[in-house]
Amino acid sequence: MQRRSTARTTPRKKYTVDAFEGVPELADVVGDEDEDAAVADEPGDVEEVDEDALELDEASDSDELNQENEDDEDDEVSETDEVDDEVNEGAPLEPDELRTETRAHRIRQDRDTSHVTAAKRLWARDLTLPSRQKDSEGYGGFHHNFASGDEAREQRALDGWKWYVDSGGKEAFAAHQKLEIVTAEEAVQYLGAPQACGFVMGPIDEQKLFHLEPRQSIGLGTIWRDASPQGSGMDSEVPPGTRSGFIVNLGARVRSLEWVPSQITEYQYLSIIVGEDANDGLNAYSQGAPGDKDLRCAVQIWGLMNDTNGRIDNAMQPSLVLVLCLPFASIHTIRWCPIPCPAATETLGLLAIVPGDSKLRIVDVTSIESGDTVEYRLLRDTSFQMSVKDSLCTCVSWMSPTCIAVGYSDGNVRIWDLDRVTLTSPGGSQPIVTIRAHNSYVASILATSLLSPAVLVTAGIDGRIKHISLEGEKPKTTSVKVQKNNLTMPSLIYHEFLDRMLSFGDDNIVQSYTVTAFSQSSKAIANVGGLITTIATSPCHPYILIGTANGEVLTTNPLQDGLRSRQGPWQQMWFQHEWRRPKGDEVSAGLSRILEGFKSEHVPVSRSTGFVLAEEKTAITAIAWNPDIRCGGWAAVGMGGGLVRIEDIAQ
Numbered sequence: 001m002q003r004r005s006t007a008r009t010t011p012r013k014k015y016t017v018d019a020f021e022g023v024p025e026l027a028d029v030v031g032d033e034d035e036d037a038a039v040a041d042e043p044g045d046v047e048e049v050d051e052d053a054l055e056l057d058e059a060s061d062s063d064e065l066n067q068e069n070e071d072d073e074d075d076e077v078s079e080t081d082e083v084d085d086e087v088n089e090g091a092p093l094e095p096d097e098l099r100t101e102t103r104a105h106r107i108r109q110d111r112d113t114s115h116v117t118a119a120k121r122l123w124a125r126d127l128t129l130p131s132r133q134k135d136s137e138g139y140g141g142f143h144h145n146f147a148s149g150d151e152a153r154e155q156r157a158l159d160g161w162k163w164y165v166d167s168g169g170k171e172a173f174a175a176h177q178k179l180e181i182v183t184a185e186e187a188v189q190y191l192g193a194p195q196a197c198g199f200v201m202g203p204i205d206e207q208k209l210f211h212l213e214p215r216q217s218i219g220l221g222t223i224w225r226d227a228s229p230q231g232s233g234m235d236s237e238v239p240p241g242t243r244s245g246f247i248v249n250l251g252a253r254v255r256s257l258e259w260v261p262s263q264i265t266e267y268q269y270l271s272i273i274v275g276e277d278a279n280d281g282l283n284a285y286s287q288g289a290p291g292d293k294d295l296r297c298a299v300q301i302w303g304l305m306n307d308t309n310g311r312i313d314n315a316m317q318p319s320l321v322l323v324l325c326l327p328f329a330s331i332h333t334i335r336w337c338p339i340p341c342p343a344a345t346e347t348l349g350l351l352a353i354v355p356g357d358s359k360l361r362i363v364d365v366t367s368i369e370s371g372d373t374v375e376y377r378l379l380r381d382t383s384f385q386m387s388v389k390d391s392l393c394t395c396v397s398w399m400s401p402t403c404i405a406v407g408y409s410d411g412n413v414r415i416w417d418l419d420r421v422t423l424t425s426p427g428g429s430q431p432i433v434t435i436r437a438h439n440s441y442v443a444s445i446l447a448t449s450l451l452s453p454a455v456l457v458t459a460g461i462d463g464r465i466k467h468i469s470l471e472g473e474k475p476k477t478t479s480v481k482v483q484k485n486n487l488t489m490p491s492l493i494y495h496e497f498l499d500r501m502l503s504f505g506d507d508n509i510v511q512s513y514t515v516t517a518f519s520q521s522s523k524a525i526a527n528v529g530g531l532i533t534t535i536a537t538s539p540c541h542p543y544i545l546i547g548t549a550n551g552e553v554l555t556t557n558p559l560q561d562g563l564r565s566r567q568g569p570w571q572q573m574w575f576q577h578e579w580r581r582p583k584g585d586e587v588s589a590g591l592s593r594i595l596e597g598f599k600s601e602h603v604p605v606s607r608s609t610g611f612v613l614a615e616e617k618t619a620i621t622a623i624a625w626n627p628d629i630r631c632g633g634w635a636a637v638g639m640g641g642g643l644v645r646i647e648d649i650a651q
Helices: 024-041 051-058 061-090 114-123 150-160 169-176 184-191
Strands: 003-005 046-048 178-181 197-201 208-212 217-219 245-249 254-259 267-274 297-305 319-326 331-336 347-355 360-366 375-381 384-386 393-398 403-408 412-417 433-436 442-448 455-460 464-469 476-481 492-495 500-504 509-514 523-527 532-536 544-548 552-556 570-580 591-596 620-625 634-639 643-648
Touching: 184 297, 184 319, 184 375, 197 245, 208 217, 208 245, 254 331, 254 620, 254 634, 267 331, 267 634, 297 331, 297 347, 319 360, 331 393, 347 393, 360 403, 403 442, 412 442, 442 492, 455 492, 500 532, 523 552, 532 620, 544 620, 544 634, 552 620, 570 634
Parallel strands: 197 591, 319 375, 393 442
Antiparallel strands: 003 046, 178 375, 197 208, 217 245, 245 643, 254 267, 267 297, 297 319, 331 347, 347 360, 360 384, 393 403, 403 412, 412 433, 442 455, 455 464, 464 476, 492 500, 500 509, 509 523, 532 544, 544 552, 552 570, 570 591, 620 634, 634 643
């Protein structure tokens, strides 16, 4: 209880400037008032003030906001408890695997955050673009997460892939996975009908028209060959013709794009899925919709060479080296195992495929022979095939080289262990654990593999984000209610250097949430001018790439010092893509324009009141950073019109 005196006649604050100082007639009066004030401060007759009224009078806006968040959090948890208890009565397979904790029992793990502090010290001064080397003061450069050293990462990879190398996993794939070599003519039905594309690009005053046939590329150095250093935007220090990267025409909308984690040779491989969606009812900008059973699809793997400095070798054009034809259905999403196999040079890695027929498949993609020819493989059958009756597989995330977490349309999350899957009967295995996470469709799932114990975070179309801790015998969940998205599907991505989870919604703001001690509170780290469609983070640096539906690609550093400024964090638009429909006798699939040379600017992180409507093919549909630390500045961007931009943007 705080007390306030009723006898005070002078302000509690002592002013440094006295307007009546030096007037003899007022000296005694002022002295008497000071004595009265001193007496009033002593214990005596006081008035008790209501504590709640005093708090309302003195509390800051942030305290009021935190109090509201806590109240909402209490209401949300109690509501979640009732819902989960009701749902768990009929949970399939293992109904007792879920125990929802109340707020009083939430996870409060004392985690070491020294790796976050170390990352801030290294990159706080870099604003928007990564730097290849450290500067004279030791800031910048590429570095793996500080939470574990190189030896620990190597040992973790060896332990994780032991089942594949020493315990028969490799032999199981070879025995049960059926791949058939086909001709280019036979593979056409899986590649669709790509179209030629025209685009305008170059210095703002001297833009030129370029034309690309399907699966043809052109170097950025060729496009900017006649550009002056003053007109090259963010690369103004780079001489003309030395820009490191390419523009590739895939001929159809890019649905998914991801770098192959293998880091054995001088080749860097990029896997791409293209094609128009048969069912865009869930999200016009999503990577396909599960349930598309009428489309055949293929995974295209493109190869690029890196030079000795880790830059893109401009002398070697990107080449299509492998086409993996899938006769099952349209592909919803693909995910490579993020930990490459350290001991097997015969494989590029394990690829998780979520097709429209609801069956999760794991494919061992064997190494590609170097050469000028394209290899076409038809996948007839897989060794690892997981399916659940009356439920669609919707999203997937690797927890380790052996464990994979999968979200389903019935609201459940199931964890599969490849080492335990029955190889002789690919559809008869059962998950090692089933968790009732949502009341409906699980839209996104994230496994924070750096944490111990492992943590899963899921987002559903019911407007909830669930934090699932796998510590102990039974998983424990914490629920947070967020704004429901009407235009985009919920998406989650883990930022290793922030040790936080990133998400976005219809308000055009990128929010970050703590992974442990999950709560309603979040931190806004970026605000863009269009509907966000995709985000990419890197294991080599903290910079994030943000793609929007109006064709903008922005980059920012969430560790920068300016994030705490009232002016907002520094952001920079890498480039902007625009697409229009063909006119007159144009035979191409429309015309694109790429604008660049934008400056960095402060962008206040405030709620957006709207966004720009654009053509669907203007949208940025996929973004990925190269996970190889030698080539950590390589970024690949897929667009709705069929173009893919690959560039090394490290300074």
